[in-house]
Amino acid sequence: MSTTAGGLFGTYGGRFVPETLVPALDELDAGWRDAQADESFRAELDELGRTFAGRPTPLTRAERFAPGKRVYLKREDLLHTGAHKLNNALGQAVLARRLGKSRIVAETGAGQHGVATATVCARFGLECVVYMGEEDMRRQRPNVERMELLGAEVRPVDFGTRTLKEATSEAIRDWITNVATTHYLIGSCVGPAPYPEIVRELQSVIGREARAQFLEAEGRLPEVVLACVGGGSNAIGMFAGFLDDAQVRLVGVEAAEAASLGTGRAAVLHGARSSVLADADGQIADAHSISAGLDYPGVGPEHAWLRDSGRADYLTTTDDEALVAFRELTRLEGIIPALEPAHALARVRELDEQHVLVCLSGRGDKDLAEVLAH
Amino acid sequence: MKTLVIYLMAGKATPELAAAAAEGGADVVELGFPFSDPLADGPVIRRAGEQALAEGMRTEACLECLARARELIPRTPLVPMTYAALLEAYGWERFVEDARGAGATSLIVADLPAGERPEVRRVQLVAPTSTDERLRVAAQQTDGWLYLVTLTGTTGARKEVSPALAGLVERARAVADVPLYAGFGISTPEHARATARLCDGVVVGSRAVEVAQEGPQALRAYVRSLREALDSL
Incomplete structure (x- = not known):
């Protein structure tokens, strides 16, 4: 397994975020360590993997x-x-519930992570907002429809590249604004520590x-x-x-x-x-x-x-x-x-x-x- | 006397705008060095940053802008406000040195939380979500004053002054012996006055950036209206 010290992979990683998010990342980190040490967390994920995800x-x-x-x-x-996106979405949704968060925000590019997130939110009864670039909404129309059918609100991002980069920035800005109630369910092994490690472990x-x-x-x-x-x-x-x-x-x-x-x-x-x-x-x-x-x-x-x-x-x-x-x-x-x-x-x-x-x-x-x- | 801090996005006309802000009564001018993906910023400053980048306001050009502002207003503190990506690319120490050389009196890095890179001397930001322990670290490490982010959210005008500010001021006072200036969401003279009642100064960004697009005269008048509101306390 990789060496991660202080959320770093060699000189990469770290936390370059506005102060508002730092306490939330600390809380996430503590909740994640707690979950990993808890046999029932792994058992719940295994069960969901077998009986829900396939x-x-x-x-x-x-x-x-x-x-x-x-x-x-x-x-x-x-x-x-x-x-594969569902592996991560399921794990983070279970984690979000442990942290007492009732609202999920996510970004999506191809729409696969958005669909996975909308799916787990439907499964657990969590409010779900997905940011998606307008260009990607055009390219991946069926996934937009699936997310909406699952009860998620898909918010178009109509500036900059109108793709995943801007959708990610907007999801983070939403998280900054609603951090008390919201878990940011990031879709890839990117973002501030501890996200890259969490996503790696879940995948x-x-x-x-x-x-x-x-x-x-x-x-x-x-x-x-x-x-x-x-x-x-x-x-x-x-x-x-x-x-x-x-x-x-x-x-x-x-x-x-x-x-x-x-x-x-x-x-x-x-x-x-x-x-x-x-x-x-x-x-x-x-x-x-x-x-x-x-x-x-x-x-x-x-x-x-x-x-x-x-x-x-x-x-x-x-x-x-x-x-x-x-x-x-x-x-x-x-x-x-x-x-x-x-x-x-x-x-x-x-x-x-x-x-x-x-x-x-x-x-x-x-x-x-x-x-x-x- | 309450302190008035005005934020402007770096651009070709910005030195003259900074001078107009100082004439209108700004005590400190923050100079935004634009970044393509500014996580802490709402639509107004994000768009201003996009426009500045499209006009070629890269790090070197921003430093030149800073130096010209320094010539026009030799006595007003000038504080670049930017993101870690620019320092990472330019070199952290080199950026600090060259900004000082161009006339910066301090620095703000919106996505470099207290505790990270303590060798980069800067004004630290604290937020309503900051724990008391983090407030203490930020107060110890900050350069001259503490920037109180009034709300959980991004930059941009709001209708009301954030209800979270009073509690943050109280907690910050308990651990900090530096002045507390509050920013994010403040746009009108009434906001400025209501905010300044609670702390030692206010930072006005998005609305100042909007008014600055109408030119130095409009900016001077706007800043003067904020100044008068603060001086009436």
Whole structure:
């Protein structure tokens, strides 16, 4: 497991937030430590995972997609609500109830985290407000409708990039304003400490299950594990299962024009220091990706640290390459992936390694309009 | 005498605006160095920041703006207010040195809470949510005065003075021996007077930024109306 001291991953992470939020982060941190030490918290999450979310998710061999290789897909697309986001949303909702919060605020890009959050709020009877960029609302219309059906209020963010970056800023501003009653249910392993650690731990179920399943299927560990990286939560959850297996190569795949790790620099965004698409003055640059979930100029601080330490490698995939992988997995395996994990799939066949594990973080129903338009 | 602090966003016309604010009776001028993702700011200052960035107000240009304001109003304290991202990019020590060199008398970093980077000498902010322990740390580390955030929320005009302020002032007085200036949400002379009854001064930001768009004359008159409200106490 990663070394985290004072909410830092090496020199990344920390807490760059207005004073108003510091006591709330302290309270969250204490509540999280308390929950982790409490056997009943883990038992409740396990129970919800099995009976509500559909865990464990299967591992599927992708033989026709990658003939000659032993490629396996970890099927987070089969989780309730269609993506790995529910692992985190369920865990944080249980945590929020322990903290006595009755209102949840969240940001969403692709809409998957918004749907997961709206779902757990419906399940637990919590008030739910989701901020979403106008551009993303256009690209991910079905998810907006699902959130509203689930009882969430979706608030459009109509300034700046009109995408996940601005939605995140607005969610944090809402939290600053309503901090007494509200838990900010952040969707990725980003944000001020202790969020990156909380999200990693809640997503680490992906890696734990996948490691055991791969061993079961192949009698050995994979040589390489791939996952797409926007904020990086499915990747950090998958990597968490293999960090101590030094022989397993970890590969994150970013969208080529949203490569916070590939082309970013150390900067401060949304409460943490990480590798960010920013200019020499520290002003945040725009990211671009066909995939709304990867269209974010920042990334979790732990990924920046894994990159610097050499433990993980980070590659990129273009929009066109992701579209090709999307279509091929659909036609060859009968699985429609989300555009986000299609970025990881696009790098699979060129790998030297034979034994490959890929996190299929979500399903592609939400992306049909975008894909058919290209 | 109550202290009047006026916030202006850095821009090409800002040195003259700062001079107008001083003529109108501002005791301190805060100079916003814009950041693309300002978490503590409401719509008015966020938009002003976007516009300033579009006009090229990057860190170097902001420092030049500060230096020109310093030439025009040599005796008025000038305090850059910005976000950690700018210091991270420019270099924390270098930023502090160059800001001082350009005429800054202190510094405010909206997303650098008390206890973090104590070597960066700055005016600390405290909020109604701050614990007594955090108030104590902020009071110990602050540079000259303590900035009381009157409400839980972002910058921007409100209809009423925050009911949370009186309690915050009381708790801050118990641990701080520096002046207490309150900001966030204050826009009218009536607000300023009501707020200043409770503490030692007020900070006016969003409304000043709006009025500044009408030019130095309008800003001077607006600041004078705030000054007169404070002086009538």
